[in-house]
Amino acid sequence: MNTLSPVITIDGPTASGKGTVAHRVATALGWGVLDSGALYRLTALSVLQHEIDPEDSQAVARAGQQLEVSFHPQGVALFGREVSEVIRQEHVGNLASRLAPNPALRQALLERQRAFRIAPGLVADGRDMGTIVFKDASLKIFLVADARARAERRCKQLIDKGISANLDDLVADMRERDARDIERAVAPLVPAPDAHVVDSSQLTIEQTVQNVLDLWSRVLPTPPAKV
Numbered sequence: 001m002n003t004l005s006p007v008i009t010i011d012g013p014t015a016s017g018k019g020t021v022a023h024r025v026a027t028a029l030g031w032g033v034l035d036s037g038a039l040y041r042l043t044a045l046s047v048l049q050h051e052i053d054p055e056d057s058q059a060v061a062r063a064g065q066q067l068e069v070s071f072h073p074q075g076v077a078l079f080g081r082e083v084s085e086v087i088r089q090e091h092v093g094n095l096a097s098r099l100a101p102n103p104a105l106r107q108a109l110l111e112r113q114r115a116f117r118i119a120p121g122l123v124a125d126g127r128d129m130g131t132i133v134f135k136d137a138s139l140k141i142f143l144v145a146d147a148r149a150r151a152e153r154r155c156k157q158l159i160d161k162g163i164s165a166n167l168d169d170l171v172a173d174m175r176e177r178d179a180r181d182i183e184r185a186v187a188p189l190v191p192a193p194d195a196h197v198v199d200s201s202q203l204t205i206e207q208t209v210q211n212v213l214d215l216w217s218r219v220l221p222t223p224p225a226k227v
């Protein structure tokens with residue numbers, strides 16, 4: 001692991017657009033990307049597939065430790081099977097949010113996340129990227145958007161995929177999940193003290209990406225002055 005590779009962290013609540021923004025920023029910079037939420041979703045899927053009791057924190061942590069995951073440009077495979085679509089389903093996301101406060105699981109996923117930090121750089125998105133996993137990140141973004149704006153985006157995504165969705169249910173679900181992520185004792189969803197808070201409620205994805213790239217250009221080390 002190259003501990004000197006730069007990291008940009010993008011934390012924020014569910015459906016704030018952080019995944020899309022992280023991918024686009026990574027593409028613009030030619031860097032790698034870590035979707036840490038996918039690791040929690042993959043753990044949830046493994047718990048479901050192996051019929052593990054979600055209340056059994058040690059068994060859940062073992063499931064996280066034993067995940068055989070391969071990320072590839074089109075998505076992600078778990079134990080050799082393509083699961084990109086299934087881990088995006090609401091019931092998997094909800095279970096991931098219920099499992100996420102488990103300290104043993106978080107510990108089990110920590111090194112796996114840090115291993116993504118390789119040259120030339122990493123854009124990592126999640127909840128605790130700037131507060132815990134990459135505390136020394138060069139730039140920390142906390143991406144927010146109000147619950148209705150996020151629910152509308154999620155609703156559109158689901159309908160585009162041919163999945164029926166109810167906006168009011170999605171707003172309620174967003175609020176419930178936010179409360180669980182914010183109020184949990186372990187690695188709660190809070191901005192790092194040195195994070196830049198970006199509100200994307202009224203911004204397009206392109207504007208949000210540009211915002212992050214502008215912030216990055218300001219933290220880039222200044223080349224030595226020519227004499």
Ligand code: DC
Nearest residue numbers: 014036037040096097100126127128
């Ligand atoms: O970002 P997402 O919606 O894919 O994440 C799914 C759940 O995983 C989320 O509700 C909380 C948990 N999570 C976490 O606790 N820490 C992270 N770094 C990323 C996700």
